[in-house]
Amino acid sequence: MLVKVYGSAVFGIEATIIIVEVNIDKGIGYHLVGLPDNAVRESSYRISAALNNIGYKFPGKKIIINMAPADIRKEGAAYDLTLAIGILAASGQIQFENIDKYVIMGELSLDGSLQPIKGALPIAIKAREQGFKYFILPKENAKEAAIVNDLEVFGVNNIMEVIDHFNTSELLKPTYVDTRSEFFKRTDFSEFDFSDVKGQESIKRCMEIAAAGGHNIILIGPPGAGKTMLAKRLPSILPPMTLQEALETTKIHSVVGKVKNSGLQYNRPFRSPHHSCSDIALIGGGNNLPQPGEISLAHNGVLFLDELPEFKRGVLEVMRQPLEDREVTISRARFTVNYPSSFMLVASMNPSPSGYFNDANSPATSSPAEMQRYLSKISGPLLDRIDIHIEVTPVPFNKLSEDTKSESSIEIRKRVIKAREIQTKRFTTIDTIHYNAQMNVKQIRKYCKLSDESNNLLKVAMEKLNLSARAYDRILKVSRTIADLAISEHIQSEHITEAIQYRSLDREGWLG
Secondary structure: OEEEEEEEEEEOOEEEEEEEEEEEEOOOEEEEEOOEOHHHHOHHHHHHHHHHHOOOOOOOOEEEEEEEOOOOOEOOOOOHHHHHHHHHHHOOOOOOOOHHHEEEOOEEOOOOEEEOOOOHHHHHHHHHHOOOOEEEEEHHHHHHHOOOOOOEEEEEOEHHHHHHHHHOOOOOOOEOOOHHHHHHOOOOOOOOOHHHOOOOHHHHHHHHHHHHHOOOEEEEOOOOOOHHHHHHOHHHHOOOOOHHHHHHHHHHHHHOOOOHHHOOOOOOOEEOOOOOOOHHHHHEEOOOOOEEOHHHHOOOOEEEEOOHHHOOHHHHHOOHHHHHHOEEEEEOOOOEEEEEOOOEEEEEEOOOOOOOOOOOOOOOOOOHHHHHHHHOOOOHHHHOOOOEEEEOOOOOHHHHOOOOOOOOHHHHHHHHHHHHHHHHHHOOOOOOOOOHHHOOHHHHHHHOOOOHHHHHHHHHHHHHOOOOOOHHHHHHHHHHHHHHHOOOOOOOHHHHHHHHOOEHHHOOOOOO
């Protein structure tokens, strides 16, 4: 008998429906075709043991299984439940009247219980698009898949529940999630708050500007100055995610199996990879099934690179294109995958190998030549994509010992949200641009016009401070954001003056 059941393969962050054709005939043998990998080929052993342990039989006949389309590689153990139900249906052990309306996925244990799978959300989205009515999968993934409307999602603990669902009146109960209601009543207050930071008012101001305009920022200062503390608190002042952003972020995290029972991701991600990570770990990839890297897992959030010069130069250089394009394209001989990677880059670094400025009072100092060599590990093209460079100095004792609390993240966030609303209105007609940091040369010339006074001020500053030509557009972008925070329609001279201060690494004596 021939039976067709349906599963799915996840490729990048998109899913493809897989038709599993099971044919049982006279003879002996088990033949699985359709480009399965070793994990899929081994499924027969797991299925056989699981069926025996729940009182069902693995047919001792000739079983031919085709997984179509055959030109897509099928990977992982998530097809176990699909294959098992197909074998039971083809051998007449279960009823399969409406089985063509189901997508079935799950990894089997030898006792018949189910292990969670990766990519449940993309699969659920594709199942709805293709007109399927039901989705059976492990219970741990049910809340994640139930985010998708107009699709009944059944979470099960073991294969026996699925068999009873088809054979008896013991129907499975669908999992329901009111996505919009859950999203709008959520609380996403961070455990890290700017009120915990003593002093560093100028750095907090920089972080506010970076958050308001979506600007990349680099913090330069000695150990213990508070660089990491400040970076960890940046997500707390970013605007809340929209529902569309939350779905995009959840989809990426679903592919790597980081969602499960948590459902929709409400908070902006904060990723902080160690400086020993490889280029593949950072941008994504892999030999067979390409996985998203840290820059994609930070999509709609913050990517924090601590001790930037300690990263391998080749690892940092692969970020140049994703920083510009807001997506990363992974190309191999047999596939090309696109992952979104629209994130804010926050980097921190010491000014020298010893960690301290050239100061006689510091515990250790470095010569100007050593500082130059250390800072030169970061390429000019990468710095070109970082809008704000700021020096972080240690907090004096009298500030640390103060009892007064600093301004909270909630108050800062209110100003950031107002500035973002201005930018959203400004770029309403441009689909690819949502905030100031995304402006290209054309938009800069249109929205960052300067008065003669401001233009002369910028000219003098670039000449006197030896600022590089690449700093020009960055200063205009940042000054536009400063003006938005001040609710000013036009860029004033004080906005330009403040923006000029945030280009430390362009000055002669840093990188030359």
